[in-house]
Amino acid sequence: MDFSLNLGALDEGKLAKIDENKLYDVTVVGSGPAAVSAAIYAARKGLNVAMIGVKIGGQVLDTNEIENIIGTISTTGAKFAQTLEKHLKEYEIAFKEGHLVKEIKEDGKDKILVTDDGKSYKTKTVIMATGAKPRSLNIPGEAEYVGKGVHYCSTCDGPFYKGLDVAVIGGGNSGVEAALDLSGIAKSVTLIEFMPELKADKVLQEKLAEQSNIKVILNSATTKVNGNEFVENIVYKSRETEEEKILNVEGMFVEVGLSPRSEVVKDLVETNKIGEIIINPENNSTSAAGIFAAGDVTNIKQKQIIIAMGEGAKAALGAFDYLITKY
Structure with missing residues (x-):
């Protein structure tokens, strides 16, 4: 190119x-x-x-x-x-x-x-x-919906999700920064972290806690992306209980390194x-x-x-x- x-x-x-x-x-x-x-x-x-x-x-x-x-x-x-x-x-x-x-x-x-x-x-x-x-998750549906709800840059693509529900995958500095960026644009932001605790710097975690429209889900693995032309929901599984849940979102931002x-x-x-x-x-x-x-x-x-x-x-x-x- x-x-x-x-x-x-x-x-x-x-x-x-x-x-x-x-x-x-x-x-x-x-x-x-x-x-x-x-x-x-x-x-x-x-x-x-x-x-x-x-x-x-x-x-x-x-x-x-x-x-x-x-x-x-x-x-x-x-x-x-x-x-x-x-x-x-x-x-x-x-x-x-x-x-x-x-x-x-x-x-x-x-x-x-x-x-x-x-x-x-x-x-x-x-x-x-x-x-x-950006590193991908390599889960079913991810590659299929790149640019159709799956993104790797909140700064680039976040504005497309004004007033919508989105998810951020990853609780390091980049993931928390993306969630904070998106909180001023999207209706709601759900941050899903694989480990039992966030890995981001303390100052970023403090800012995260101040945002009322950000929800954090810890110790969970994102396992699948579903949609119909565009993303409709993602599936995540608790690493502690093995229970799977569906999260309805219009967009997903992958921030896993x-x-x-x-x-x-x-x-x-x-x-x-x-x-x-x-x-x-x-x-x-x-x-x-x-x-x-x-x-x-x-x-x-x-x-x-x-x-x-x-x-x-x-x-x-x-x-x-x-x-x-x-x-």
Whole structure:
């Protein structure tokens, strides 16, 4: 799929068009907080930097309120993405927007990145900052009703459910945040959590308790989605009593974690059992020389914006050290 935009029509700042005939020092794959941080830090080291990604902001664009970035008391995902883009444009970085890297091939010490439009770009080092995608429940009816009542982004699709009854599956930070977002739109929100207690931060749980139209069901597994063209109800089962119940809802938002977008390098670098790229925490290097990684695509436990940005900076510095000592 081609998400490309005409960079010539935008306020590019110092951004340049990517060049197939150039050998870049660093190419960052991705365009979220980790990727932008990596690109900026690499550029500040005087390196020739390219970046390839779909849209500046990445997963942040699916987030509504953000209150955990130190120095920024409160913002939204869209506004934060704008600040990332503004900062990126202060540097002479070659940016290919609207495309994905589909293959990475080794060429001696260098790497060749092939994008979804068939173009190839050569680089000395790669920083993988491709983030993660929502994990599905893999239950009957889920795939059938994606976009027809089953969703994975409350910020994106929540407004379609104004005045309706919805469910959120998952009691971690993302699930509770989704329930809070939806409580101001939907008639009612039912949050179903697999474990006996919510896993979200205390401050989020306190906000959840203040909302009169949010109901929480704990220790229960969502087992099926039913509908007729669109979702009509979901089935959940108590893990304690094995009793099954039906919940009538028009929409269901799945918030049960993320799967790393590491497919393009799965045969090049070492990953763990869930596909996260394993990195050396000192410099974000991987098992493959010249390939570094940062952010939610890695095995770093904490998946937070501020941590991803720090990891992106660390990966850039790691790539710089590699170029001056080992390349």
